[in-house]
Amino acid sequence: MNQKRIVIVGGVAGGAxxxxxxxxxxxxAEIIIFERGPHVxxxxxxxxxxxxxxxxxxxxxxxxxxxSLRARFNLDVRVLTEVVAIDRAAQQVRVREVxxxxxxxxxxxxxxxxxxxxxxxxxxxxxxxxGHFLVRNVPDVEKLTDWIxxxxxRRAVVVGGGYIGLEMAEQLxxxxxxxxxxxxxxxxxxxxxxxxxxxxxQELNANGVDLHLNDAVAAFEPPQAGEEARASVVVLQSGRRxxxxxxxxxxxVRPETSLARQAGLxxxxxxxxxxxxxxxxxxxxIWAVGDAIEVRDGVTGAWSLVPLxxxxxxxxxxxxxxxxxxxxxxxxxxxxxxxxxxxxxxxCTGASEKTLKKAGIPYQAIHLHPASHAGxxxxxxxxxxxxxxxxxxxxLLGAQAVGQDGVDKRIDVLATALKAGMTVHELAELExxxxxxxxxxxxxxxxxGMAAQNVLSGGVALAQWHEVASLxxxxxxxxxxxxxxxxxxxxxxxxxxxxxxxxxxxxxxxxIGKEIVVSCQSGQRSYFACRFLSQRGxxxxxxxxxxRTWKTATTLHHPN
Numbered sequence: 001m002n003q004k005r006i007v008i009v010g011g012v013a014g015g016a017x018x019x020x021x022x023x024x025x026x027x028x029a030e031i032i033i034f035e036r037g038p039h040v041x042x043x044x045x046x047x048x049x050x051x052x053x054x055x056x057x058x059x060x061x062x063x064x065x066x067x068s069l070r071a072r073f074n075l076d077v078r079v080l081t082e083v084v085a086i087d088r089a090a091q092q093v094r095v096r097e098v099x100x101x102x103x104x105x106x107x108x109x110x111x112x113x114x115x116x117x118x119x120x121x122x123x124x125x126x127x128x129x130x131g132h133f134l135v136r137n138v139p140d141v142e143k144l145t146d147w148i149x150x151x152x153x154r155r156a157v158v159v160g161g162g163y164i165g166l167e168m169a170e171q172l173x174x175x176x177x178x179x180x181x182x183x184x185x186x187x188x189x190x191x192x193x194x195x196x197x198x199x200x201x202q203e204l205n206a207n208g209v210d211l212h213l214n215d216a217v218a219a220f221e222p223p224q225a226g227e228e229a230r231a232s233v234v235v236l237q238s239g240r241r242x243x244x245x246x247x248x249x250x251x252x253v254r255p256e257t258s259l260a261r262q263a264g265l266x267x268x269x270x271x272x273x274x275x276x277x278x279x280x281x282x283x284x285x286i287w288a289v290g291d292a293i294e295v296r297d298g299v300t301g302a303w304s305l306v307p308l309x310x311x312x313x314x315x316x317x318x319x320x321x322x323x324x325x326x327x328x329x330x331x332x333x334x335x336x337x338x339x340x341x342x343x344x345x346x347x348c349t350g351a352s353e354k355t356l357k358k359a360g361i362p363y364q365a366i367h368l369h370p371a372s373h374a375g376x377x378x379x380x381x382x383x384x385x386x387x388x389x390x391x392x393x394x395x396l397l398g399a400q401a402v403g404q405d406g407v408d409k410r411i412d413v414l415a416t417a418l419k420a421g422m423t424v425h426e427l428a429e430l431e432x433x434x435x436x437x438x439x440x441x442x443x444x445x446x447x448x449g450m451a452a453q454n455v456l457s458g459g460v461a462l463a464q465w466h467e468v469a470s471l472x473x474x475x476x477x478x479x480x481x482x483x484x485x486x487x488x489x490x491x492x493x494x495x496x497x498x499x500x501x502x503x504x505x506x507x508x509x510x511x512i513g514k515e516i517v518v519s520c521q522s523g524q525r526s527y528f529a530c531r532f533l534s535q536r537g538x539x540x541x542x543x544x545x546x547x548r549t550w551k552t553a554t555t556l557h558h559p560n
Contacts, residue, residue, distance in 0.1 A: 003026075003028045003029065003030075004026070004029050004030070004109040004110055004323065004324070005029070005030040005032070005107060005108055005109045005110075006019075006022050006029055006030065006031045006032070006108065006109065006110045006111075006112065006320075006323060007032050007034070007093060007106055007108035007110070007111050007112070008031070008032065008033045008034070008111075008112040008114060009034050009083045009093070009111070009112065009113050009114060009115055009259065010033075010034075010035060010113070010114035010115045010116055010290070011033055011035040011039075011040035011041050011077070011114070012040075012041060012042065012044060012114070012116065012290075012312075013044075013114075013290060013309045013312035013313045013316065014112075014114035014116075014289035014290030014291075014312040014313070014315055014316040014319075015033060015035075015040075015112065015114030015289070015290070015316065016033070016040060016041045016063075016064065016069075016316070017312070017313045017314075017316030017317055017320075018112050018114065018287075018289060018316035018317070018319050018320045019031050019033050019069070019073065019075050019316075019320075020069075020073055020075075021316065021317045021320035021321065022320040022323065022324060023073040023074065023075065025320060025321070025324040025326065026324055027074075029324070030076070031073075031074075031075050031076065032075075032076045032077075032078065032106065033069075033075060033076070033077045033078065034078050034081045034082070034083050034093075034095060034106075035077070035078070035079045035080075035081065036080065036081065036082035036083075036098060037079065037080070037137055037139070038079055038080055038138075038139065039062055039065075039079065039137065039138055040064065040065070040066055040069065040077050040079055041062070041063040041064035041065075041069070042061050042062050042063060042137065042138055043060075043061045043062075043063055044136070044137065044309070045309055046060075046061050047061070047135050047136075047137075047138070047140070047141045048135065048141075048164065048167035048168050048170070048171045049167075049171060050141050050145075051135075051141050051144060051145055051168065051171045051172065051175065052170070052171025052172070052174040052175050053171075053174070053175060054171070054174075058138065058142065061138055062138070066078075066079055078095075080097065080098040080099055081095055081096070081097050081098065082095065082096050082098055083095055083259060084096050084103070084259075085259070085262060085263075086111070086259055086260075086262070086263035086286075087105075088263055088264070088283055088285075088286070090107075091107060091108055091109070091111075091285060092105045092106060092107045092108065093105065093106050093108065093111065108285070109285070110285060110286075110287065110323040111285060111286045111287070112286075112287045112288070112289065112316075112319055112320075112323075113259065113260060113273065113281070113286065113287070113288040113289070113292060114288070114289050114290050114292070114312075114316065115255075115256040115257070115258075115259060115260075115288075115290075115292045116256050116290055116291045116292055117253035117254060117255050117256055117291035117292065117307050118136070118253060118254060118256050119134040119135070119136055119249060119250075119251070119252075119253055120249075120251040120252050120253060120254055121134065121249050121251065122159065122216070122217045122249070122251065124217055124218060124219050124220065125219045125220065125221075126219055126220030126221055126222075126232055127220060129220055129222075129231060129232045130147075130231065131147060131151070131153075131230055131231025131232065131244070131245065131246055131247060132220065132231060132232070132247040132249065133147070133246070133247065133248050133249065134249050135164055135168060135248065135249075135250065144246070144248070147246060148175070148177070148246060151230045151245060151246075152245075153177060153230060153231075153245035153246045154177060154178065154245055155177060155178050155179075155180075155229075155243060155244055155245050155246070156172045156177045156178070156179050156180070156244060156245065156246040156247070156248060157179075157180045157181075157182065157234045157242045157244040157246070157247050157248070158172070158179060158180070158181045158182070158247075158248045158250055159181075159182050159183075159217055159234065159247065159248070159249050159250065159251055160181075160182075160183060160249060160250035160251035160252060161181055161183035161185070161187075161188030161189060161213075161250075162188075162189065162190070162250055162251070162252050163189070163250075163337070163339055164250035165181065165183070165188075165248070165250030165251070166181075166188060166189065166200070166204075166250075166339060166341050167339070167340075167341075168248045168250055169181050169204070169209055170207075170340070170341055170342055172246075172248070173207060173208065173209060177245075177246070178208070178210075179208075179209050179210070180209070180210035180211075180212065180234075180242045180244075181204065181209055181210070181211055181212065182212040182215055182216070182217060182234065182236055182242065183211075183212065183213050183214075183215070184214070184215070184216035184217075185213070185214065186213050186214040187201070187213065188200050188201065188204070188211075188213075189339065189346060191335060191337065191348050191352060192346065192348055192352065192400055192402075193352050193353045193354060193386065193400065194553065195367075195386075195465055195466075195545075195549055195552065195553030196346070196348075196384065196386055196400045196402055197346075198552045198553050198555060199344060199346070199384055199402040199552055200341055200344065200346055200402070201213070201555070202552065202555070203341050203342050203343065203344045204341070204342075206342075207342045210242075212236060212238075212240060212242075215236045215237055215238045215240065216236065216237050217234060217235070217236060217237075218235045218236060218237045219235040220232040220233070220234060220235070220247065221233045221235055221241075223243060227241070227243050228243055229243035229244050229245060230244075230245035230246070231244045231245055231246055231247050232244060232247060234247060253291060253307050254271060255270075255271055255272040255273065255291060255292045255293070255294075255305065256291070256292055257271065257272065257273055257292055260273045260281070260288065260292070263283075263286075265281045265282050265283060265286065265288075266281065266282035268294040268303050269303065270294050270303055270304070270305050271305075272292060272293050272294035272303075272305050273288040273292050273293045273294065274293075274294055274303075275287070275288050275293050275294070275295075277329040277330055277331075278318070278319075278322045278327075278328070278329055278330070279293070279315055279318055279319045279322065279330055280322065287319040287322065287323065288319075289312060289315035289316050289318075289319050290307075290311075290312035290315060290316070291305075291307035291312065293315070295311070295330070295332060295333045296331075296332040296333070297332060297333065297335075297351070297355075298331065298332035298333055298334040298335075298350065298418070298419070299334065299350050299351040299355075299356075299361075299397055299398060299418075300351060300355060300356075300359040300361060301332075302359060304333065304335075306333040306335050308333075308335070308336075308337060310336070311333045314330070315330060318330050334349050334350050334415060334418055334419065335348070335349065335350070336348070336349040336350075336411065336412075336415040337349075338407070338408060338411065343404050344402060344403065344404060345401075345402070345403060345404070345405075345407040345408060346400075346401070346402045346407070347400070347401050347402075347407050347408065347411035348398070348399065348400040348401075348411065349398065349399055349411055349414055349415035349418055350388070350396070350397055350398030350399060350414075350415070350418045351363075351388060351397050351398040352388075352398055352400070353365055353386075353388060353398075355398070356388060356397060356398070361397070362390065362391050362392070363388050363389065363390065363391065363397055364388070364389055364390075364391045364452070364455055364456075364462070365386060365387070365388050365462075365464065365544070366386070366387050366389075366448065366451050366452055366455065366462065366544050366545075367384070367385065367386050367465070367523065367544045367545025367549045368385050368387075368444070368447060368448060368451055368522065368523055368524075368544075368545065369382045369383065369384055369385070369521075369522035369523070369545065369548050369549075370382070370383055370385065370440070370444035370447050370448075371383070371440065371444075372403060372404070372405040372406035372439075372444075373405075373406065373436060373437055373438055373439050373440060374436040374437075374439070374440050374441075375440075376436065377436035377437055379405070381403060381404040381405050382403060382522070382548070383401055383402070383403035383405075383406055383407055383410065383444055384401065384402045384403060384545075384548070384549070384552075385399070385400070385401045385410070385444060385448055386399065386400040386401075386545075387399045387414070387424070387448045387451075387452060389423070389424045389452050391456070393423060394423040394424045394425055394452060394453075394456050395421065395422075395423050396414070396417055396418050396421075396422055396423065396424060396427065397418075398418070399411065399414040399415075399418070399448075401414075406439070406444070410443075410444050410445055413430070413432065413445050414427075414445060414448075417430075417445075424448070424449045424452035424453060424456070425449065425453060425456075426449070427445055427446065427448055427449025427452070428446055428449030428450045428452075428453055429446075429449070430443070430445060430446060430449070432445060432446065451523075451527075451544075454527070459531070460527055460530050460531070460534075460540075460541075460542050461530075461540070461541045461542070462541055462542055462543075462544045463517045463541040463542065463543045463544065464543075464544060465543070465544075465545060465549050465550045465553045465554070466553070468492060468517070468543070468550060469554075471517065473494060475514055475515060476514060476515045476516070476517060477495075477496060477510075477511070477514050477515075477516055477517070478492050478494060478495035478496070478516075478517045478518075478519060478543075479495065479496055479497075479498060479510070479516050479517070479518045479519065479529070480492065480495045480496065480497045480498075480519050480520070480547075481498060481499060481500040481503060481518060481519070481520050481525050481526055481529045482497075482499065482500075482519075482520050482521055482525070482547070483499055484499065486521055486547075490547070490551060491547070492519060492547065492550060495519065498510075500520070500525045500528060500529055503529055503532060503533075504532070507532075507533070507536060510533070510538065512537060512538060514539075515539045515540070515541065516533060516538055516539065516540045516541075517540075517541050517542075517543055518530050518533070518540055518541070518542055518543060519543040519546045519547050519550070520546045520547065521546055521547050521548055522545065522546050522547075522548050523542060523543070523544055523545055523546040523549075526542050526543060526546050527542050530542045
């Protein structure tokens with residue numbers, strides 16, 4: 001078994017990790033990597049930061065070279081060499097050298113497909129005009145930066161508001177270009193729920209990005225009279241015309257499965273290669289990893305596409321284990337991810353509310369806005385958090401967070417808890433590191449667990465931000481318990497105002513026959529008010545996340 005000939009199609013995260021793991025398991029195996037591009041192992045997640053200059057040296061993006069992989073792991077790495085066909089019966093691949101065109105066959109005992117994903121581009125006229133760029137590899141960003149320098153580009157249009165689109169918008173603006181971003185959906189970063197993505201809309205606007213949501217690209221046209229555009233004028237379906245010296249397409253990716261399809265391997269309903277828990281395809285001699293495959297969602301169990309580097313690395317390792325007799329299995333993907341956008345960090349793990357609704361899974365959602373560290377220590381800032389959990393058991397289902405500081409460590413704790421199958425009761429009991437510069441005695445993760453416990457125990461009922469608009473004033477009133485100054489800065493229309501310190505004295509002003517939805521700034525004072533009022537016989541619900549969540553969420557469709 002250890003003398004197997006292992007052929008790997010594609011490098012980067014999945015393919016390179018499979019090769020390195022296979023070598024660690026077997027010195028006798030013959031391991032060959034075919035990579036059609038010039039680089040076998042590069043930091044594709046770092047590409048936008050090279051464009052913006054945060055990564056100054058292109059060579060910093062090159063993690064390994066064919067020479068270093070041969071020296072360290074005795075791997076046979078053949079770059080600029082494309083696998084063009086798989087002969088499953090003969091257990092061999094047909095290979096073409098990109099520069100010479102020479103073709104030959106390579107036998108295998110085990111084949112690993114790490115073909116990755118290809119960027120999606122709009123099927124509209126003018127896409128092939130000069131100055132339009134995809135961002136997939138190092139040559140792509142080299143061409144892009146060359147174009148900026150040679151044309152003295154001043155205006156960029158980014159099409160797509162996913163991870164690459166947002167990172168490119170940030171980095172192009174950092175480079176001094178004015179940036180517009182157009183997105184077909186009504187929000188950016190679709191793994192987030194709408195009210196959480198709205199924080200990113202505010203950040204884009206605050207940094208001068210011209211944001212166009214719910215407005216797809218209709219065409220890329222030459223400039224008309226009075227328009228200046230070194231690349232094209234991006235025409236949106238609304239009729240808006242965005243002149244661009246540079247166009248970046250960040251509309252997401254789709255699995256690269258042409259080889260697998262031609263070989264007759266099973267392809268899933270989402271367009272990815274279908275694999276089992278050992279990452280084995282429908283052919284017992286072929287494995288597949290990374291962005292090309294469909295994986296089981298770690299919460300819903302449904303097939304999903306999750307093009308992330310972390311899962312791809314783990315999948316490469318597991319595939320190598322199984323090829324060499326270790327019998328490892330892949331338990332699914334939680335989709336834990338993070339993004340920096342100017343001064344904000346946004347992160348998520350597990351299922352979103354949208355996903356749970358689609359899957360028909362019962363859930364409860366809470367919003368909170370805890371401080372990133374102790375409020376009395378300078379520099380604390382709020383973190384907008386959303387936690388989803390099962391309404392019967394309290395099992396954690398997903399979490400999202402947006403803020404200036406401390407988001408990364410909270411989402412990592414929540415991702416770990418989710419992987420462990422923990423409940424919100426256990427979140428409340430976690431013993432997490434505390435010192436004033438880093439956190440609070442009740443960490444935001446603890447507070448999320450406690451807030452969820454209050455719901456599960458019946459201590460408080462919740463109202464969601466999107467329910468406010470449909471409340472019937474004949475049977476329901478909204479009570480604002482914030483201070484006078486907070487109220488004057490903005491409030492929910494139609495709400496009545498009784499500051500929390502006055503509530504015990506003025507409680508008689510509230511009608512006993514109506515349901516009361518209580519709001520404050522972030523949800524804590526309104527919870528205190530709910531506990532008081534419920535013990536006085538009132539029917540009350542706490543507006544989870546309160547005014548801060550409601551205000552941000554209701555500006556979602558008005559980015560400009």
